Amino acid sequence: MRQKLARVIGGVAMLALVAGGTACSSGSDDTASGGDACGNKIAFFGALTGPSAALGINENNGVKLAVDKYNKENADCKVELVALDSQGSPDQAPGLAQKAIDDAKILGIVGPAYSGESEAAGPLFNEAGLVTITPSATNPTLAKQGWKTFFRAVGNDLSQGPGAGNYIKNVLKADKVYVIDDQSAYGAGLADEVKKLLGPAVVGSDKVQGDGKQTEFSAVVTKVKAANVNAIFYGGYYQEAGLIRKQLTAAGITAPMIAGDGVNDAAYITSAGAAAAEGTILTCPCQPAAEARGTFKEEFKALNGSEPGTYSDTAYDAANILLAGIKAGKTTREGLLEFVKGYSGEGVAATYKFVEGGELDPAQVKVWAFKVKDGKVVPDQEIPKS
Structure with a gap:
């Protein structure tokens, strides 16, 4: 079981970094409404429709919660969430990746959610220097491609x-x-x-x-x-x-x-x-949602009208890592990539530190x-x- 005290102290530190002050974006259907004083964006990449949509929706809803909370705490400089619906298909992944790459305001990606689409999109993200943190793609070979932009918030297969x-x-x-x-x-x-x-x-x-x-x-x-x-x-x-x-x-x-x-x-x-x-x-390779620290479960249900599902919490944490970087002023793709590479902190689901290939530190995998x-x-x- 997770050590409760470390999770609470570390989690407060992580959330404090994301809270208050100035960061960036414009309102959208996925964020709290407001102005676009900064205009920065993050994206969720995964299946939101099609036969594999349930897991993607779980994750996107976790990201929505992270962005919603961030924007309430940074109303003068919001971050917009862009939803990239892959339908879980590797065939659609390259086109969606290019769409994200072409939008210069997108600084980071939560996803891709699945291993096949990660294989297809990873080379494009790497070439563009656009950082990705997958909350659920678990094929071990993804971390062996030499991609500098790939990070994984869970254990692999x-x-x-x-x-x-x-x-x-x-x-x-x-x-x-x-x-x-x-x-x-x-x-x-x-x-x-x-x-x-x-x-x-x-x-x-x-x-x-x-x-x-x-x-x-x-x-x-x-x-x-x-x-x-x-x-x-x-x-x-x-x-x-x-x-x-x-x-x-x-x-x-x-x-x-x-x-x-x-x-x-x-x-x-x-x-x-x-x-x-x-x-x-x-x-x-994740904990039960009920094990998530703090008020995550209650806040998730209040926003989304449903209980958190598999990987809702890891997607929430992945989004918060990106948002913490934006909060710290890393508002270029290069800057946010370097921030994630050196990141260490507690989320609601795990302790996050990335090792070779962008893998989650094996000591933190359950x-x-x-x-x-x-x-x-x-x-x-x-x-x-x-």
């Missing part, structure tokens, strides 16, 4: 994959596991890490199509049933995961499904149906398991690192 594998091995004590992935940079990478840890316990694996391209999974269901497994791992996103779980259950397969953070959303339960989803284990219980995703336990 080298922490989450083994975490999921350890849960399957030590908590579920499953010795016959079937692994499925959606062939995305994120899903396949996560599945590979699980397979590495479980070794011979993986008795079969298969691939499906993601991005809403496949809705019928009878072939893989037949293979899983024939393998007679006692656990199923899925690497991918919630829409396909829900349909697979629904079809597995309909075929009489009761082995629990374990999946990563791309499935860790209430939309998975909607896709699968509450009865089929019951008992599913969902991992995340992996949690969540469980679907009575139709809701609830915290289960923090997974030990080894």
Whole structure:
């Protein structure tokens, strides 16, 4: 569990840096209304519509809260939030990245939210010197591209994959596991890490199509049933995961499904149906939203009309890091990039310090398991690192 005193003291320091005084921007639908004395902007980059929108909306709402609070405290010099809706598609990412790059007032990006779109947009952001802090893209290779502008506010799949594998091995004590992935940079990478840890316990694996391209999974269901497994791992996103779980259950397969953070959303339960989803284990290199310090949960609900979801708090923290830099007078892309590179401080979700490749300091990474219980995703336990 997080040390409460350190979180409160450090969190107050971080929020104090963002509060009061002069910073910058104009009002928009995503910010408090007001003048444009400074005109600076930050953007959220992720899916706000389409089959992967639920996680992106969680994150965008966290960013909205950070900007809303900042603008109330800096009414003479607001920051505008620009929403860049990728629909989670790597194909759309380069065009959206260029749109952000061409707007000279955009100083930093919260996102991209997903690994595939990060792969596609990262080279453009790097060339333009536009800093990005992803709250959720977890493929380890993203930090190995030599991009100077890439930073990650969560652990990567080298922490989450083994975490999921350890849960399957030590908590579920499953010795016959079937692994499925959606062939995305994120899903396949996560599945590979699980397979590495479980070794011979993986008795079969298969691939499906993601991005809403496949809705019928009878072939893989037949293979899983024939393998007679006692656990199923899925690497991918919630829409396909829900349909697979629904079809597995309909075929009489009761082995629990374990999946990563791309499935860790209430939309998975909607896709699968509450009865089929019951008992599913969902991992995340993040803490439960209920663990967020201070009044984040209450403020989030007051602004957005809903409880914070997966990565709402890390997106909020990522936005606050950018806003802290603007507050400190780093109102060029070069200046804000240098600020983020040297940043160290507490947020509502974690302590932030970036190491080589823009990774979050591994000492700050925590992996949690969540469980679907009575139709809701609830915290289960923090997974030990080894």
